[in-house]
Amino acid sequence: MTASTARAERRPSPRKRAGNGAARQHDADEIGLDALVGHAGYAVRRFQIWIFQDFIKTLGDVDIRPTQYSVLTVIGANPGLSQMAVAKRLGIERARLVHLLDSLEQRKLVKRVKSKTDRRSHALHLTAPGETALTKFKRLAAEHERHVEAKIGKENRERLLQILAGFT
Amino acid sequence: MTASTARAERRPSPRKRAGNGAARQHDADEIGLDALVGHAGYAVRRFQIWIFQDFIKTLGDVDIRPTQYSVLTVIGANPGLSQMAVAKRLGIERARLVHLLDSLEQRKLVKRVKSKTDRRSHALHLTAPGETALTKFKRLAAEHERHVEAKIGKENRERLLQILAGFT
């Protein structure tokens, strides 16, 4: 993030250019990325870091991180899902989901209900306060999304969603 | 990854649809993402995971990961950089770069040379075998990039690079 924001404020860089040979100083702005420039993965990674940081900051007051938001949203839209189903759908390890749900359950946003049809599994539901909270989270997430739009432009954001639709 | 690949093999899903009420089963394919669909961050994150996994697999034989590749590439293109300069340019914590360089130095790909102008800092250089190795890594990374192109299409990849150029 630091580097990308710094990059934005490009200036003529009137700094020292004295010939100090092999050990010459580089301005941050003039360090070449070479082959990295042609790699989609590099740009995507930097963008993803920016976007997650904005999400975390925008939902900072309610203390909800991207993964928690995705879990709450999917449970909210599909009440009764098992942990395995949520884990598979979101590409989260089931072992990791256990801890995520422990935290969300402690915060009384989610509840695990023992399934009657398969006593091994839990049916996941939002609590009543969980439903209310998710409504607020969605409002804040939409605000974050407007930051993204402001950053890359409305049309670019839409094009991006189209290009990457296959990965959701 | 699992979910996204599973998503690709969409089928009519002729499975049980019996009315088992609140605890009804969901096929992985029919679990709705709700608000997540409209979030660029979700798609970008899933794509970034796919792309890194392909990179790691494609460069698996030479045991080079994306961050290591980015460090080697930047040092190769800007010999004599300090650790701070590399860290800032790539958005890596300087504490983390120490370990990355320890590993690359042990593998004789990089060397830290004491700067004569500022005895606190190290000038980073590729070793001769490091130069040779990087050439091979770049060839493999280009192969990875062709996988990306095959996955999302040549024009979409180029458009993506345009849209995200500001984040590099």
Added chain:
DNA sequence: TATTGTTATACTCTATAACTATA
């Protein structure tokens, strides 16, 4: 035998703070 949720371990990565040697 296989699956669900759980626990545990290891490794990567991020975020800090503090220390040293220099500047």
Added chain:
DNA sequence: TATAGTTATAGAGTATAACAATA
């Protein structure tokens, strides 16, 4: 005082393996 590199620690996140209860 501030900076470059280092060390250390804590918290996410990922990747595995193994276990108990249940299918």
